[in-house]
Amino acid sequence: MTRIPLMLLATMLASAAAAEHDQAHTGAPVDDEQGIGTVAFNADCAEEAQQAFDRALGMMHHMMYVQARGEFDAITEAHPDCAMAHWGVATTLFQPLWATTPSDAEVARAREAIEQARNAVEDEREQALIEATAAFFEPDTDRLWDRLSGWTDGMATAYQAYPDDHDIAALYALSLLTEATQAEDRHALHDEAESILKRVWEEASTHPGAIHYAIHATDADGRAENALEMVESYGKIAPNVPHALHMPSHIYVRLGDWPQVIDWNARSADVAREHDVNGAISFHYIHAVDYLVYGYLQRGEDATAEEIREAAWDVSRHQGSFPGAFHLAAIPARLAVEQRDWEAAADIQPRVPDYIAWDNFHWAEGLSWYARGLGAVHIGDLEAAHEAEQRLAGLAEGAESGPDPRFPVYIEVDRRILEGFIAHAEGDDERAVELMRSAGELESSVEKHPVTPGALLPPYEALGEVLLALDRPDEALAAFExxxxxxxxxxxxxxxxxRAAEGAGDPDAALSWAGQLLEVAPNTERDSMEQVRRLGRRG
Structure with missing residues (x-):
């Protein structure tokens, strides 16, 4: 097979996806000179500063926090009396849905910016937003939620006073989604956020916050089809913002629409390559690449997925934040586990690359140990599998004091699956099934984190494989369903x-499953497809 140069391949994929996207998505681009959508906050600043502030706020709504901070900074230098520019600097120093804990230096910088904002502010609406951000940075605590709760309360106060302000409404909806990560009844919070964002979008259809946060609101079980029209509009209002080009794929992952996932993320990765953060490529690039690799793996196009990974690994340095760490661990793990290449999985080295501060990222490191353990147990190296399971247990315990209470849950789900495979390998089959089922129940207690397209090996898929190995096809079929x-x-x-339907003696169901897979992965060369093609021919 002729090898295409890696950088050329990445460009070709992005260009092809962009062409396909233009054919698939009708509608003229929004006439927006700034290419970010429409923001009209009318800050209490000089007219020149108002326009620059609107652009910076738009970038913040796109969660391009580093870029937005640079733009807010430039405004404070040119217009130090623009209170909201100082607010913008402080507000971009935390990212509510990403569960990133600001450093001591960032807290100090934010407090200084808040003081400058307070000294300059004369508008009550702006004062409400400044105080909401201040409530995040004022506590002396290492617990992220102790900070976030102050901000969410502050945004509720601002929204009660100014419910018709589009930017306040959008940020309040974001705060509801932040609360939902901690709440027992997260569905009610998603309902309220969806309702508010839909209303803002109906009043201002190119508002970036309304569309972006609506995607997060519907990136949840049973909600993916709620805002498809809004999702489709996102790339049109911000054709050169990498996160805007990526976000629709959150919904298409939920729907299993892999061509769309590939389409959006190829475009996002292409644009994100141009974004530098302190000498490193922005994590928005590797974020898109992980979703892109995931999409190609679901289509069984493994060689293309590997080529994309190699192109990403050719980058000298990636941004070392939580998303960067997560994806650098996830991508090689996905390539091995999705292909059931257990030798490759067993060889995965955790804590690579070494410039990442892995001690801060328990869940990300856990992905490597999970894949390594899965590989070990499947090739019969139970000693290495037990070591990986213990590493996962330690990482879950360490994550208990981390920024996001979901992180130890995600790690524990993976640990139980791995322990289940170990139990099966050791002949304790009922315990294996019990562990897999408990992992599935635990997974349902939290929503998928927005950083990831999906699990390396979901619990019910793992359960189905164990039940097939135990010659219990009817139960296996229920697990796969x-x-x-x-x-x-x-x-x-x-x-x-x-396979389960065929084993259960249900040829119609077997044909249906085979037909779905042939539609999802028409071009795969995996050996496992021969059985599926045989079922298809039989049908």
Whole structure:
């Protein structure tokens, strides 16, 4: 096979995806000189500063926090009496949905910016936003939620006073989604956020916050189809903002629409390559690459997925934040586990690259140990599998004091799956099944984190594979059905469903599962497809 140079391949993929996207998505681009959507905050500043502030706020709504901070900074230098520019500097120093804890230096910088904002502010609406951000940075605490709760309360106060302000409404909806990560009844908070954002969008259809946060609001179980029209509009209002080009794929992952996932993330990665952060490529690039690799793996196009990974690894340095660490660990783990290449999985080295502060990122490191353990147990190295399981237990414990209470849950789900495979390998089959089921129940207690397109090996998919190995195809089929209802269109779930249905003596169901997989992965060269093609021919 002729190898295409890696950088050329990445460019070709992005260009092809962009062309396909232009054909698939009708509608003229929004006439927006700044290419970020429409923000009209009318800050209490000089007219020149107002326009610059609107652009910076738009970038913040796109969660391009570093870029927005640079623009807010420039305004404070030119117009030090613009209170909201100082607010913008402080507000971009925390990212509510990403669960990133600001450093001591960032807290100090934010407090200084807040003081400058307070000294300059004369408008009550602006004062409400400044005090909400101040409530995040004022506590002396290492617990992120102790900070976030102050901000969410402050945004509720601002929204009660100014419910018709589009930017306040959008940020308040974001605060509701932030609360939902901690709440027992997260669905009610998503309902309220969806309602507010839909109203803002109906009043201002190119508002970046309304569209972006609505995608986060509907990136949840059973909600993916709620805002498809808004999702489709995002790339049109911000054609050169990498996160805007990536965000629609959150919904298409939920729907198992892999061509769309590939399309959006190829465009996002292409644009994100131009974004530098202190000498490193912005994490928005590797974020898009992980989703892109995931999409190609679900289509069984493994060689393309590997080429994309190699192109990303050719970058000298990636941004070392939590998203960067997560994806640098996830991508090689996905390539091995999705292909069931257990030798490669067992060889994965945790804590690579070494410029990442891995001690801060328990969940990200856990991905490497999870894949390593899965590989070990499947090749019969139970000693290494037990070591990986213990590492996961330690990381889950360490994550208990981390910024996001979901992180230890995610790690524990993976640990139980791995422990289940170990129990099966050791002949304790009922315990294996029990562990897999408990992992599935635990997974349902939290929503998927927005950083990831999906699990390396979901619990019900793993359960189905164990039940197939135990020659219990009827139960296995039920497990694959459950997995597909949560994460539709996954290659290995569909493959398992076809095998289980055939084993259960249900040829119609086997044909249906096989047909779905042939539609999802028409061009795959995986050996596992031969059985599926045989079922298809039989049909």
């Amino acid at each position: 459950r997995s597909d209802s949560i994460w539709p269109g996954r290659y290995n779930t569909l493959l398992g469903g076809a």
